[in-house]
Amino acid sequence: VAEIIRTEIAAGEGFRVIERSRLQDVMAEQAFTTSGAVSEHDAVQLGALLGADFIGVGSVSRLGDTYTISGRIVMVATGEVIAAKTESCAREDRLVELAKGMDEEARGVLVSRPLAYGNPEAVELYKRGVAALEARDPESALALFLESIELAPNHPRVFLAAIGLARRLERIPLAIQLARKYLERFPDGPNAHEIRVALAELREAGGE
Known part of the structure; x- marks a missing residue:
């Protein structure tokens, strides 16, 4: 099906x-x-x-x-x-x-659903990050996601991708930093509750 x-x-x-x-x-x-x-x-x-x-x-x-x-x-x-x-x-x-x-x-x-992509350079960096992930290069993917966020920090899905990768790569301080920024910018955004739970777990893992 x-x-x-x-x-x-x-x-x-x-x-x-x-x-x-x-x-x-x-x-x-x-x-x-x-x-x-x-x-x-x-x-x-x-x-x-x-x-x-x-x-x-x-x-x-x-x-x-x-x-x-x-x-x-x-x-x-x-x-x-x-x-x-x-x-x-x-x-x-x-x-x-x-x-x-x-x-x-x-x-x-x-x-019927319109899409707003915003800063074209930031979108291109995000797409390159996705391509790097497809090529099994998560470090480069994470770097590109971070560049995209720096240029246009108003896209929650780029934050979510970066947080997921930072956790996978065990970059705990970075994951905590990204999670905090995400919740400050998108307190009611997609997956906000799950990010709060993850942030508490990350703080514990990071010894905060």
């Missing part, structure tokens, strides 16, 4: 869909679960590291003779769930039909 939706969206004009293998690589590197439900804050963190504007999460379940597809689209820059849909059917062979219907609705939602 996920592959049907992925393929249908990728076939539409104006969309770039991230390869499943790349998504799985980042999930493994960041110690996300590769099975079961993905929470909104995990989706935002993944999207930030992948350079995505939106990320879709969902599940397919069966209870007795009823199959249920649930899906959500999360806007990475804000952490907002911009669309959610649940469909059920009594026959397995209708799952493809339901998936294609959900894909059409998803494309309509994505097309």
Whole structure:
């Protein structure tokens, strides 16, 4: 079902869909679960590291003779769930039909959402950071994310990407500094609660 939706969206004009293998690589590197439900804050963190504007999460379940597809689209820059849909059917062979219907609705939602990219130089640095991460060069990726933040510190997803990488690379003082700046600038931003929890853990690990 996920592959049907992925393929249908990728076939539409104006969309770039991230390869499943790349998504799985980042999930493994960041110690996300590769099975079961993905929470909104995990989706935002993944999207930030992948350079995505939106990320879709969902599940397919069966209870007795009823199959249920649930899906959500999360806007990475804000952490907002911009669309959610649940469909059920009594026959397995209708799952493809339901998936294609959900894909059409998803494309309509994505097309209707305007995106503000801000400082073009900062955006380019962020994209280069994502490319460095894809090339398995996290140190360079982190340096580029930090340059992007220095130029335009008003994009939460760049902060989230940098915080995630700093933690992964065990750069604890830097992760603490970034988390503090994030909460000062975006107290109600995406993943703010999770960042507060992480900051407390980082302070303990750093001996503060």
